[in-house]
Amino acid sequence: MKLYEDFILRDHYDVIVVGAGLGGMAAAGLLAKRGLSVLMIEQQNKPGGACTSFKREDHIHDVGAAMLYGFGQKGFRPFHFLLNELEEPIDMISHSTLARMNFEGKEIIFWPDLQRFIDELIELFPDEKEGINAFYSDLYKMYENIVIKNEVIVPPSEYSPRQGLRRLINDPFSIIKMQKLLSTSTMDLLKKYFHSPELFNFYDKLCSAYAYTTAEETPAVLAATMFIDNHTGGVYYPAGGAQMLPNTIEKAFERYGGQALYHQLVDEILIEDGRAYGVRLQDKTEIFADRVIANATVWNIYGHLVRPRHISPDRLEWAQSLIPTFPSMTLYMVVDREAIPEDSFPWEIFIENRKIIDSSDLTLYINSLVDHSLCPPDELVVMAISPNFCSWPHTDDPTYRSPEYEDQKRREAERMIDQIEQHIPRTILT
Ligand SMILES: Cc1cc2nc3c(=O)[nH]c(=O)nc-3n(C[C@H](O)[C@H](O)[C@H](O)COP(=O)(O)OP(=O)(O)OC[C@H]3O[C@@H](n4cnc5c(N)ncnc54)[C@H](O)[C@@H]3O)c2cc1C
Known part of the structure; x- marks a missing residue:
């Protein structure tokens, strides 16, 4: 062990997680709970990344994520799973309505009850009634039979290859369909049901509001999740501000022995013979671990954290070909x-x-x-x-x-x- 500023660093960790966004924190928390020694390093002075809040005078402002999914009793519920695993309570406010859209002067309310929402959509686009009914009926089936069944949130310790093989044998179609949904765009899916350009525009706007991507850029699997899940599992807000969510995960992480180092930028992931063995901070301090998990952007990982000599040309080309969403x-x-x-x-x-x-x-x-x-x-x-x-x-x-x-x-x-x-x-x- 050594003293780093006023922080006691171990000589070696099982895992280092670069970045304390919700993704990195979920990994760090689950690994710490399983008894691994985990160090999470974050460049900002608090956890949460794009899901944080700040206080000015008497006001709490959320920085980014503020309408959260996945906490419900039903449907795709990664946060429900995570917080149960971490055995940490959190007070979430459930929204009784999801959203309201004013679409060129026409109003549409996203009611939690899917049928009520569909009826409202049909009132707005009466000529597409058949397509709308068929689209949501099929999308619901996709969500139930493909998205929910292929939940990838089972921790590796609980997932055995035999189980995976059994699923492949018992239900090969859902896995094949999942692959297909991953490679189909939402626009391709929409074209099977609708004719009116106005409706394509509507879903383009919806994808943009949810994910900051156009319908062309959004994988169909995300449409099946975004357009159905909030009607199934609901939309939630952490009481006291969005920051309460990362704070809660951090509390559990530390209770399980994890260490969080804030205000430190990781400059490089150290690699030898194709294996990561630690990180180098901006101030040149090296910290060692058996595994490194990077929660940074793909451009940061392949453009900086992993030095070019460790990246195959194909992988580099793939990373460079990814286009950021609009600002x-x-x-x-x-x-x-x-x-x-x-x-x-x-x-x-x-x-x-x-x-x-x-x-x-x-x-x-x-x-x-x-x-x-x-x-x-x-x-x-x-x-x-x-x-x-x-x-x-x-x-x-x-x-x-x-x-x-x-x-x-x-x-x-x-x-x-x-x-x-x-x-x-x-x-x-x-
Ligand atoms: C304005 C806005 C509104 C949003 N609204 C919603 C919403 O209402 N509902 C919803 O579900 N989603 C919403 N999102 C999306 C959601 O916030 C993100 O999908 C999610 O928070 C991303 O988490 P992440 O862990 O993948 O990445 P991030 O939150 O980006 O976390 C990455 C972390 O890694 C740190 N990091 C990166 N590189 C390094 C390094 N080299 N060294 C140290 N630290 C490093 C960063 O500082 C950051 O804290 C919104 C996003 C934004 C920006």
Whole structure:
């Protein structure tokens, strides 16, 4: 053991996890519970990655993920599984409605009851009634028979090759169908059921609101999960802010003996003879382990953390061929309670131009409508997200945070605020 800053580092770990996003934390927590010595290293000063919150004065703002799936009693429920495994309680608020979309002036509510939602969709697109019914009926079957049956959340210690083989023999079609769903796009699937371009536009917007991808870019397996799962398992919010979720996982992780090192950037994954044996931090400290799990982006892993000499040309070409989804801009706001209409939903989506995905697509997360601990009673905390196609400098570009950059940010923020005020005219934003 050695003292690293004020942290006691072991000479060797079973596993090092790079990145304390929800993915890395889930792996770290489950491995620690199974008795392995695990070190999780995160560059930020808290866990959660894209699922964190920050506090300003009396207001708790969520940074990213805030409408969460997978906590329900039914359906695809990875978080339900994870928190049960970790034996850590968490207080989740279940949303009674999922979302409301204003689609070029037409309103559609995403009711938890799937049939009620389908009826509403048919009212909006009456000419596609048959296709809509057939699409959801088939999608539901895909979800039940393929997605749920192929849940990949069984830990390796519980998954035996014999079991896998038995599943392949007993139910070969579901595995083959899963492979097919993985390689089919949502747009290809939609084309089997619909004719109206308006409906293709609607699902394009839905994919964009859920996953920041177009229907063409979204694998059909994700459509089967996104379009059905929230009607089956529900949508949840961690009471007290999104940060409560990573905090809860971290608490269990540490209870099982795991160590979390914050504010440290991993610069390289150390590899010899094709095997990772540790990491080197930015300050050159080396830490050793039998295994390394990287929760960083694919571009970071293959573009930096794993040095080129360890990557086969095919793998490198594959990583470089992956295109990031379109960028977005997020505003964290506090508004007067009375400015938001009483009948507003915690998740409001406004689509002004159905034909293209552009900066007029606006999503508001208003979880403070259901969680009153986020701000004083006469106010609401609102997060607004919208695609943004301006050219923005990278964080290592000298113009990042320059006066011009700040000006551009202010102009774009004002544009978004004007747009919100067109939908909610009484909004007085602070
Ligand atoms: C604005 C926004 C809104 C979203 N809303 C929703 C939503 O409502 N519902 C939903 O289900 N999903 C939502 N998502 C998606 C969801 O947040 C992500 O899918 C999920 O949090 C990703 O988790 P992850 O662990 O894969 O990655 P990340 O959260 O990105 O975690 C990766 C972590 O690794 C760390 N890291 C990377 N490289 C290094 C390194 N070299 N050294 C040390 N640390 C490193 C990063 O700092 C980060 O903390 C949203 C995402 C965003 C951005």
